Amino acid sequence: AxxxxxxxxxxxxxxxxxxxxxxxxxxxxxxxxxxxxxxxxxxxxxxxxxxxxxxAPRKVKTDKKQAPKFTKFTVLMGDPTIPDPVKRNGQFNEEDFTTIDKLTQALEEIGDYEFEYLNTHATLQQTIRDKRPEFVMNLCDEGFNNDAFMELHVPALLEMYHIPYTGAGPACLGLCYNKSMVRAIAASLDIPVPLETYFNPADQSATIPSIFPAIVKPNYGDSSIGITQNAVVHTPEQLINYMEELREVLPGRPVLIQEFLSGAEYSVGIIGNPGLTTTVLPVLEVDYSGLDPELPKILGYESKWHPDSPYWTEIKYHEAKLTEEQRRKILDYANLLFERLECRDYARVDFRMDARGEIKLLEMNPNPGWCWDGKMNYMAGFAGMRYSDMLKLILDAAAERESLAVQNRVLVGA
Structure with missing residues (x-):
């Protein structure tokens, strides 16, 4: 037939x-x-x-009658009364207090939640133990006692007292603090990564890689510590000089020498959780066109902590113009890393093109900068959101995740 x-x-x-x-x-x-x-x-x-x-993300069924309603958040931040080695002059400065003021103003615009603030680290454990906050908005990216190595200790403390909180857990924060480990995981996911050489400070001798230009950075850390305009090197002599500089500033820390990615630089912002409500913000591109051509095009320490630096004043951000293939790749890579590294509620993933135009991973940022003039808020602005809208999305994502976790615990207990 x-x-x-x-x-x-x-x-x-x-x-x-x-x-x-x-x-x-x-x-x-x-x-x-x-x-x-x-x-x-x-x-x-x-x-x-x-x-x-x-x-296909799983569709989560929730029982609204049993789902807890979180209304009170305790906002936990760095302690402005003690030294902070990351910040300019080792202390909180005028721009830091402006950031805190703008945060509190934005949170006041959110009508669904009530807020109180906690930033005294000397009595932090006692306060958490005695007051038992309903939910903590963990914005303490400075770390416990303003020690970036102890950023993961803040959520660990909250977990000890069974206090729910926003953002990544201790394991995720600890893993992402190690740049070389993140690169290895990304490579295992077939995400393109820059060429890299790892130097242990205990090594008595090492072979200088022939990848130039290169960028030299500490393996551990965030907030661009140890990455200045001198970090981009073009000769073995410049490389050795900057490594010596890092040994003085950050003694005993492993150093990475990476292929310098000289192309367009992008950031992807994700708010939400796998299988739950998720918002992927418009992709951001860093605009270096206003920077002196003689200066390396990087977002280093000066761009975050020196208000008088051209890296602070001349670098701009705009919504990226990508081909459909580029957009799919960059979002795919970002989502894969978000899940594999077990980020929660919000994260930012940075990418940059190499000289041939291939998009490669630059950095993974769980609990990224939440400030009014940070990349996350720029991306939210591209989507037509206010600063308070972005903050509310993060709170809603955390509340949704914790509500589901509570229901699951009830079901298991039953």
Whole structure:
């Protein structure tokens, strides 16, 4: 009997669009497959196939009657009364207090929640133990006692007292503090990464890599500590000089020498959690066009902590103009890392193109900068949000996650 059927041809981009439209995420193109008939039949259009994978996030069913309603948040921040070695002059400065003022003003605009503030670290453990906050908004990226190495100790303390909190857990923060480990995990996920050489300070001798230009940075750390305009080196002599400088500033810490990525620089902001409500903010691009051409195009220490530096005043940010393929890649990479590193509630992933135009991972940032003039708020602004809208999204994401966790604990207990 004759058989009749209809076919509709789709391009690869159209298939991606269809999958996105019905809710699939982490859509990846693994290339084309060619099939051959063992009976030497003409396979026609079946001979060449596209190999695509995608993930369908689980739909979470919640019992609204049992879901707890969180209304009171304790905002936990760094302690302005004690030294902070990361900040300019080793202390909180005028711009830091301006940041705190703008935060409190924005939180006042959120009508769904009540807020109180906690920043005295000398009595932090006692306060947490005695007051038992309903929910902590953990904005203490300075770390306990303003020690960045002890950033993970803050959520660890909260977990000891079973206090729910916003943002990443201790394991995630500890892992992402180690740049080389994050790079290795990204590479295992087939995410392009820069070439890298790891130097242990205990090594008596080492081979200088031939990757120039290169950027030299400490393996541990955030807030661009140890990354200044001198970190971009073009010769072995410059490399050795900057490594000596790092040994003085950060003694005993391993050093990374990475291929310097000289192309366009992007950031992806994610607010939410896998399988729950998630918002991916518009991709940001760093605009270095106002910077003196003689200066290295990087977001180093000067761009975050020196208000008089051209890195602070001349670098701008705008919404990225990407091809559809570039956008899919960068969002796919960001979502993969968010899940694999077990980020929670919000994170920022930075990428940069190499000289050939390939997008590579720059840095993973759980609990990224929440300040009014930070990248996350810029990206929220591209989406038409106010600062308070972005903060509320983070709080809502944490509350939704914790509500589900409470219900699951109840079900397991039952």
């Amino acid at each position: 004759d058989q009749f059927y209809a076919e509709r041809l789709f391009s690869k981009s159209e298939i991606f669009d269809l999958l996105e439209e019905v809710g699939f995420i982490s859509i990846r193109d693994h290339g084309n497959l060619t099939s051959h008939s063992t009976r030497e039949h003409d396979l026609g259009m079946m001979e060449n196939r596209m190999f695509l994978t995608a993930r």
